[in-house]
Amino acid sequence: MNDQVTEKNLSAGVEEACPVSGGIMPEMEAAQPLMMPEVSPNLGKMPQTNHPYAGVAKQYIYAIGQIRPQFPTESVKREVTRLSSSLRGVTPDDNVLFSVLSQARNAALAREICWVLQIDGCVDSYILQARSPIELTEIIGYTEADYPKKRKHVLVIGVRGPVASPKMCNDLQLPILFCNQVTPFTEEDFVQYVSGKTKVDEKIVAATFSQLLAFTDNAGNTDVHRAINYVILKYDAVYKMAKAMLQDSNNPYTLAKVWGRPANAQGNRSIVEIIFTYEDRYLGDEAHWYCRVDVSDQFPFLVTPLARFYPGP
Incomplete structure (x- = not known):
């Protein structure tokens, strides 16, 4: 050469x-968090003490992938179905979940859902744990459908935690990823x-x-x-x-x-x-x-x- x-x-x-x-791009950094109801200031935050990861050298994660929701229990699934029923025929099917979970009154339900980070669109790799309403808002925002369809990715930065117990996510045992930054973007x-x-x-x-x-x-x-x-x-x-x-x-x-x-x-x-x-x-x-x-x-x-x-x- x-x-x-x-x-x-x-x-x-x-x-x-x-x-x-x-974030990835300046214009993508203006996402506003949900208007959250009054909750405990510690909700969704990793405790500073007595945490299974406390005192252990941190393993940082900087991953690019896709997010998929998984219902941890039958009751959560049925509640989402109930809330979705009024939107059927009004909201496109692929946008119903976002329409339900993006409502502030359903924030607690959104936290109950298991958010799974997939690598290459098919390999389940982590269960995402939002540290605050900001990260949860970004995770929920990932589920919003694009018209026309676009190829979605997400950058997740955080700390790897322990492997989830079988009860946490309907027998899906993956490492927990405590998210410090979640940035959805389209290709x-x-x-x-x-x-x-x-x-x-x-x-x-x-x-x-x-x-x-x-x-x-x-x-x-x-x-x-x-x-x-x-x-x-x-x-x-x-x-x-x-x-x-x-x-x-x-x-x-x-x-x-x-x-x-x-x-x-x-x-x-x-x-x-x-x-x-x-x-x-x-x-x-x-x-x-x-x-x-x-x-x-x-x-x-x-x-x-x-x-x-x-x-x-």
């Missing part, structure tokens, strides 16, 4: 990191946002996003997986690089592999290197780029922007 062309493309702005914020909105910010064609952004999710399908529970998921959603230079490599004036390169490893120099922080391998479509030659991400705490952040990576012998 012509390194001169690629370095030139990189200098056009690839090294700029995407600003880290509370279409994310692609439009990144494309508008980076000036990369939407088709390239969409293809790169899909490739990254397929290559890195994970539960967001290891340092490497958390770093990769962070880069996918928060570091838009990845999409600039995809464009630069694809539009190389000599030979187009496409993303072939994404992997990670602990950085050699750690100090007292946990640093992960994320390596991107691109392959020449015609000759099969490979080019490698990498960045470093600090995953020491709950919220990862970029340490070193994209640069050339040269594999050892």
